Amino acid sequence: MKKENFLWSAVKTGLIFGAIAIFLCFVGMVEVFSKRDVIEKIITLGQFILLATMVYAGFVASRRTSSLLEKNMPVSNLAAGLLAGLFTGLILALLVIIGTQVNLRAIFLNASPPLYKLLTFDKGVGNVWILPTIGAVAGLIGAAYLLLPQILSRPITRSIFFVIFMALFSGLFRVIMINQGAGMSRAAKYIFGQTGVTSPGALIFFFGVILITIFWDFRGKAIQSGIASLPKGGQLSLRVIAIIVIVLIILLLPLASGPFIAQVIVTVALFVLMGLGLNITLGFAGLLDLGFVAFYAIGAYTVGLLTSYGPFGLQHIPFWVAVPIAVLVSMGAGFMLGLPVLGIRGDYLAIATLGFGEIVRLLAGSDFLAPFFGGPQGIIGIQKPCLGLLEPFVRVDVPRICNGIELGKPQDIYYIAVASALLIAFAAWRLRESRLGRAWMSIREDEDVAEALGVNLIQTKLLAYMLGAAMAGLGGAIFATLIGSIFATSMQLLVSINVVSLIIVGGMGSIPGVIVGAIALIGLPELLREISEFRYLLYGMTLIIMMITKPEGLWPSQATRRELHHTEVEAGVKV
Amino acid sequence: MRTSLGERLLDLAVSGVLWGFRILLVAGILIGTIATVRAGKYTSEQWIDFVVFGISQGSIYALIALGYTMVYGILRMINFAHGDIFMTGAFAGYFLATWLNGTGFIDNNPVLGLVIPILFAMIVAGGIAMLVERIAYRPLRGAPRLVPLISAIGASFFLEYAFRGFFGPGVYAYPPIKALEGEWNILSVGILKVQVVVAIAAFIMMAILYFIVMFTKVGKAMRAVSESKDTAALMGIDVNRIIVSTFALGAAMAGAAGVLYSLIYRQVGFLMGFTPGIKAFTAAVLGGIGNIPGAMVGGLVLGIFESVGPSLFLEGLGIPRPYQLKDAIAFTMLVMILLFRPSGILGERITTKKA
Amino acid sequence: MKRLFTMLSLFVVASMMLVACGGGATATQAPVMTEAPVVTEAPIVTEAPAAYECTDALGCVTIAPDEPVHIAYWGVLSGADASLGEDSKRGVEIAIDDMGGKVLDHDILLTTEDGGCTPEGGATAAAKLASDTSLVGLIGSSCSDETVGGIAAITNAGLTTISPSNTRPVLTDPARGPDYDGYARTAHSDAFQGKAVAEFAYNFLGVRKAATLHDGSAYAEALQQVFADNFVALGGEIVAQEAVAKDATDMKPVLTTISAAGPELLYYPVFVAVGGFVTAQIRDVAGLEDVKIIGSDGIFTADLLKGGGANTEGMYLSSPDFSAFTGDYAGFIEKHTAKYGGSTLSTFHAHAYDATNILFAALEKVAVVEADGTIYVPRQALREAIFATKDFKGVTGTLSCSPSGDCGAPVIAVYEIVNSDPASWNPASADAPNPKKVWP
Secondary structure, eight states: OOOOOHHHHHHHHHHHHHHHHHHHHHTTHHHHHTTSEEETTTEEHHHHHHHHHHHHHHHHHHHHHHHHSSSOOHHHHHHHHHHHHHHHHHHHHHHHHHHHHSOGGGTOTTOSHHHHHHHTTTSOGGGGGHHHHHHHHHHHHHHHHHHSOHHHHHHHHHHHHHHHHHHHTHHHHHHHHHTTOHHHHHHHHHHBOSSSBOHHHHHHHHHHHHHHHHHHHHHHHHHHHHHHTSOHHHHHHHHHHHHHHHHHHHHHHHHHHOHHHHHHHHHHHHHHHHHHHHIIIIIITOOOOSOTHHHHHHHHHHHHHHHBOSTTOSSOOOHHHHHHHHHHHHHHHHHHHHHHHTTOOHHHHHHHHHHHHHHHHHHHHSSTTHHHHOGGGOEEOBOOOEEEEEOOOOSTTOOOOEEEEEOOSHHHHHHHHHHHHHHHHHHHHHHHHSHHHHHHHHHHHOHHHHHHTTOOHHHHHHHHHHHHHHHHHHHHHHHHHHHSEEOGGGSOHHHHHHHHHHHHHHOTTOHHHHHHHHIIIIIHHHHTGGGGGGHHHHHHHHHHHHHHHOTTOSSOOHHHHHHHHHHHHHHOSOO | OOOOHHHHHHHHHHHHHHHHHHHHHHHHHHHHHHHHHHHTOSOHHHHHHHHHHHHHHHHHHHHHHHHHHHHHHHHOOOOTTHHHHHHHHHHHHHHHHHHHHHTTHHHHOHHHHHHHHHHHHHHHHHHHHHHHIIIIIGGGTTSOTHHHHHHHHHHHHHHHHHHHHHHOSSOEEOOOOGGGOSEEEETTEEEEHHHHHHHHHHHHHHHHHHHHHHHSHHHHHHHHHHHOHHHHHHTTOOHHHHHHHHHHHHHHHHHHHHHHHHHHHOEEOTTTTHHHHHHHHHHHHHHOTTOHHHHHHHHHHHHHHHHHHIIIIITTTTOSSGGGGHHHHHHHHHHHHHHHOTTOSSOOOOOSSOO | OHHHHHHHHHHHHHHHHHHHHTTTOOOOSOOOOOSSOOOOOOOOOSSOSSOOOOOOTTOEEEEOTTSOEEEEEEEOOSSTTHHHHHHHHHHHHHHHHHTTTEETTEEEEEEEEEOTTSHHHHHHHHHHHHHOTTEEEEEEOSSHHHHHHHHHHHHHTTOOEEESSOOOGGGGOTTSOGGGTTEEESSOOHHHHHHHHHHIIIIIIOOOEEEEEEOSOHHHHHHHHHHHHHHHHHTOEEEEEEEOOTTOOOOHHHHHHHHHTOOSEEEOOOOHHHHHHHHHHHTTSTTOSSOEEEEOGGGOSHHHHHHHGGGGTTOEEEEEOGGGOOSOHHHHHHHHHHHHOSOOSSSOHHHHHHHHHHHHHHHHHHOEEOTTSOEEEEHHHHHHHHHTOOSEEETTEEEOOOTTSBOOOOOEEEEEOOOOOGGGOBTTOSSSOBSEEEEO
């Protein structure tokens, strides 16, 4: 088969990336992001994503060139990169030219004059030649990047990513640092601008990371072997110190950072709890449960009904008693759900459990069961946990007084949530190593063989559902207390989908993977609220990219990693 | 193999619960129905109305379900993004129809004014589906079941929010076809013209699809790949091309459904595909996954049950505001079918071996 | 990947440690409010010999001479109901423009947070706002759900928020609890809206049999119940009360059920999605061709005309009474058109405008300004000043705030849609209003 001309391939790459750039414009990202800076007064986030598209176009073209030509000809790579970037810019320029003549806005809302102004740097259509020029240069840089030796390219990549990271989270860091006092406040304003990093800040971060990377590259091995050669006692004490530091940070974090970060971490912890539960049902036992949010809802409603001082509260019992009851009730629900679906396998199980989840949500919010569950008005007035004794219940709508410390704020719930998450993570770890855990894994691999080997399918599956449900119920209980009210509209299918996604993105069957997945898919979007408009768009993209590039997850368990790479080898040449 | 007493009791409990469900359900339906009929709240005309609404809604579910069932039959994969393909077809049809409407074309040529947007929607939806397949599904052909599922979920979010970015979060009003306003009197029952047209159009499309699958070369190849990918490949079939064709065909059906749906319900918005997508998959499973006539039957059955159910038995059971639980009826039906007849009403037809 | 992750977390950890060590980490939380209110009528000092000492029970916001006065708007800015939040935000922005973009000689900085119209969204938005100690006051939220989720964080941080569009009755109930001490609103309570619609139906339209429909949202369910109770009290009969799910599209079965009960009027105080479908389909259902249809402020937007189509002509909508606005509403609309083009998106823009001005008025009253331009804003004093607002001449009326936070002038009117073309939507127009006020 004749190999295609590398230049032609570069042009095609440029056209594809040009389409991607137009997509970014039409979807509104370029316009919205230009309100945020990456480096204050130098480059906005909107400009950055277009630039990144062009650079990446050059990079991809360069890579294709290298694989098309067997020999190493740097000039060809650079030429390809230049072409690709040029064409990306040309497509954008074409958009501006056409857009100013034809009213594209009738169809694509964002193909508007403000967009064209942005693209031409506010200098009018005549200035449109800037775009292909920038594109060509950017493509060249992208191509050149491929040719750099690793020693140079790796630190540069890391530094750039780091600067972007700091720019995205600048709002957060800035507020936290300002709250700490005058000195920190001045430092904060020096390195962080209102929406991005300042130029001095960018330089500090960029070179800082480069220095650290170089330092680690040269001395890292030495340090590592130095630690490894320490006597056992020394290594142990190092580990202990590390653990103490981490524990201290976890304990002091809410005090330093205020209620917002605490709230986000609580949300992440709740999803970790649910993720650990689903990890047992799906990750260990291979039972695809898409109705997981039902157990979350049951835990939340149980706590709500038991502790609320509103009109639907039942017994007005304290939080610490209500939570174990909620966990047990969720367990029971897991049993009742598991019983009928024991015989269903594979994707059918997914749909059946999805159905169950939706049925629970519909019933909880319905007018039919409103006298019990509050209906659309939900359950409000959930009593906060009290470290101490609660005064007796007075009457409806009056909270009980706490003779002790009332854990009302997100920072307080933070401790409960994090402690629960760690506890459950530990329990999940022990379960995995236990006989039950191995029974689950045998079911996941092949049910019939497992049965033939003596595993009681019914018991094992039921236990998987029950324990998974219990963990989700615990999460729901804490959620109800955090928000202080429950509405059935919070218990959507979307939550179940989120939990499934996060354990797969984190690494199925892997406990650190659940934590990483929760931080990545739940924590980060919450922290990056400024770009919340495109949250789900990026979420969808991330899922697809993750599955294509790293299907075993971000922190996979050993077994999954072996399994997935084995499968790839087996599948042979990609279709 | 020895089974302990505990295990036997557990087995008993399971069968007991399953039987209990069956009995409860049948009893509930019977009691409710009898109570409603005795209360005599609705005239027979209104019952016919309920059924007609159900058929109209159900035929749209059926069209969407075809895509699910075909893809699942070949790839054993739940294409979560299929509902959103439906949405893209609706948008495409909307823009073309609005433009045509502006020139008065639709008022003068009602038939063409219906057919042309449908064709356009089919092309756009098919194209987008092929793109999605190429980017999000093809690289994952050999991967374990969950990986393409997550990718499909990602594709679903991506499509929804990309369209939100393009066209805004509000709703658009699909231009109505004047010739279709009003009712026809069929057998002394007044049925909305637009509902009749939608149902007929849906049936025609399904018939066309059935014809393609049963009687053309491409269709035969699809069925072969459905049976066994390896054997089909050995027989010289380009499996890749067939898979892409399957996606495209299913998507085209969904795109057409999008236009028909907008004709009845008027509102076109970026989230419009989410719920119909889930319902359509329910319909596909109901009728027997992988089975094309099954998808049609499943869609109709689901639509009719959803429409008739709340007033027929829920009201009779004394449940207030029964229409809030309409979806619950659909899902209960789904769960029951999965428990007691998982191969669906007409039986499933899927690859026996996942390649 | 693991390495990058470790490096990132190491950096975050390091910065956290720096932060904890630096400058004596002071708690940024206001102490739980005690019963004894501290009176801080600090007069505006222009030549203070010594720096101002903050003695306020909730602490003070310090604004340096070159820094802006920071207020925030929180509400629903994304999703299907975004027009509600966007509409109120515009009211805030116009108020800021009218102040010349400055208050007390400092620039005004307006930031926004999205609550997503859910309790969790409101809780997270509120937590973020509560962390920012540079905030002086808040306008928001849009949806009552957001307030339910977030108000505790806001009150505990010493902030006060004035909502332009929350209408749930319990939020300003005298027995609402200490979590709501930082909450006031310029919008009406639905207790008034439901009553007004009942009176309109019974007295003006003369119907005696009504049916209601809600979409499962707390707003709709509460409002239709208020209507039902008042209608029955007047002597009417409620023949059917039905509900659908929020994402339902096929309304004909439920409308058939309603039709079987024989109502003369259908009241559906729902949101745009369901409202559009019901209006579009109601005339196709046998028996409902002539029933009167009424909606509420949830669908008082041009989007209803898009979704409902030709059937919206002749439909009634309840809403705050624009013509009862004693202030210069026409002038406000002029400014709105000049700045944004097109007509208003929803119903509470003027309320947001008034809320912002109430906030600024209270700010000007209690702020302590030093000679060099530094401003100190005592939080408790600001809160009390807001609640003490009396006879404030706003656009929506002469406003006085009750101790439980009701600042609005609740005059509800019923409008009739005269033209179903979405482009003709202009309720504030003087000569061709669409919809047009018909009662009282």
